[in-house]
Amino acid sequence: MSKTRLAPYFHPTQIVLVDDDIDFLGNLSLQLEADLPYLLFDSTEKALAYINDRDDESPSRQRFFRLEDEQEGRRHVTLDTDALAREMHFTNRFSRISIAMIDYAMPRMNGLEFCRRIRDPHIKKILFTGVATETEAVEGFNDGVIDRYIRKSEHNVYEHLNRTIRELQHAHILETFKTAIDVFDIEMPPLLGDEAIAELLGTLRSRYEFVEYYMVFNPAGFLLIDGDGELYRLVIVDELEQQALVDQAAALGAPAECVRLLRSGENLLDPAFMSRAQNVTSDAYRHWKSHMRVAECINGARNYRWAVFESDPGEHGMSRPRSTFNRYLEWLDTMGYSLM
Template identity: 30%
Template sequence: MKPEIALCYYPTAVAFIDDSQSFLQAVELAMSSRFNCITFNDPIRALNHSNNLNKVNWNAFTNNDYSYASDSEQFIKNTLNLSINKITDTGRYDEISVVVVDYDMPEMNGVEFCRNLKNPNIKKILLTGQAGSDEAIKAFNSNIINYYIRKSDDNLFEHLTHAIQEMQNRYFLDISSYIKIRAIDNKKSLFSDAKLSEYFNNLLKTHGIVEYYFLTNPPRYKLKARDGKTSLFLVYSRYDLNEQIRVIKEEAGPAWLLDSLKSGLYVPYFQSQDGFYDPESFDENNTIYVADVVEGQETYYCALIGDDTRALEPVLTPNQPFYH
């Protein structure tokens, strides 16, 4: 899978559909510690449940005629506001991102089940026996399913775990893909930068992050860890940082602040309405943070701000961490 960063991610449900109750019990035993599993031994009931779930229309703004030159930033902000609202959606963890369905069932086979799912964003993994292999290949080539695994695989649950994780990531990449294309056209290539993606994914693992949501002004991700703690991940391109410097100059901001940002050692977090320097709301004791520098397609300046992270006095030294 090409390295990318989604606009948002949160734990979602994985639906397992199989007419064998003993297999579903084995699934829950093997997979429930890793995923939010829901099981169905009746494909009709599973289909009704999946098709009746409320879901956000992630492309709600795509039919509007925004021009790249004038309105695309508003387009991005409007749609990103839609994703950040998921933080207060108590049903978001019940949202189904992946279905794992057996091919051979009496009421409806797995391919028919996948064909009748209404939500095109849901990723579909088909479990096959010997009899269903040819049908699985045809369904995969026709984009009816996204993945297929032999049920007799000796390492079935290991392969399933890998496939589900990959499909859940793809689910969030796909639902935000249209917005990212427009964002990249507006000099925000951070979503598709391989080095930044690697850095970001390492950060998620290190800090146990299970949810994240992208916001603009300044460009940042709101993060939530497994223990419930929240933090912010600031990620400035050189262009973004220069825009902050430009506004500080226009507003006759303090020289030490300008020097700090020009050095590339620090990134700012102005808690103003538009995310830029504002003399009236400026707090010199809660402004700049040490930057990690990520050299990818562009140079990025990043900082993780937790509840216990303190802003720093600007001390201009060459001790600057780089990530290559």
């Protein structure tokens, strides 16, 4: 399972920042990128209680898998795309804690001891350290107590911090997912093991400003969701999958020009439009041109073509999430400090 580069879903998760210097916490909150959800604590006891009391809220990691059949003692387990679709409707998904970041020099309990007392092994730990405590930070890192340490005095410290947080948010979800798949005999979709697909999602994040993604199939790709809950459908197909789309369009009575453009590999048709065409009259393809996009190439473990389509609510069998990330950030702005 080590070949899995991507989890089949991602959504922002909560960061807990702990420091007894309230002025430092206030300045730190101004330096974090605006779309990073965080809570501030000036007490190690309050922060640790908050983190550990939320253990029971973590959903089962096995929820993304479905047992198809069992023959000769061998289980055939598949990725449950319906479960992935349900994930974006969990109202508490953004409040799941992925990262705890704490200053080393804290009263009553230093930062390393705080990290040792966090019960959830999947929560990533970042230690803020000064020159005098760097040796302890290195030992904590080598012992696996913390995942990163950052010197408060280093050049471009906040740029480093923002980059590290984003990296660890993804690592948290991926490792949580891989913990589940390690107990199953399951072949993961090739897209999740291809570094080129991970890079593509990173590129599209800035272009479409999406904050969540969820894997979908028929055809393969991802549902992208921005901070306001707007949906985009990323289609990614290899040569065989592209041919299947051509055959499907031809079987549904698509015009010859439409089929020709699809067969050339230079264009892709909105899968939601093709789905609707199965249930309407023969003139369903009358407006097909407005639902076609130029396909871009990406060369990874396979040669892929991809395109992004805007999605209306209800398309692809999925509705917009009612709990959006921007609404969650608004809640943090009004309620976050009350937990200190």
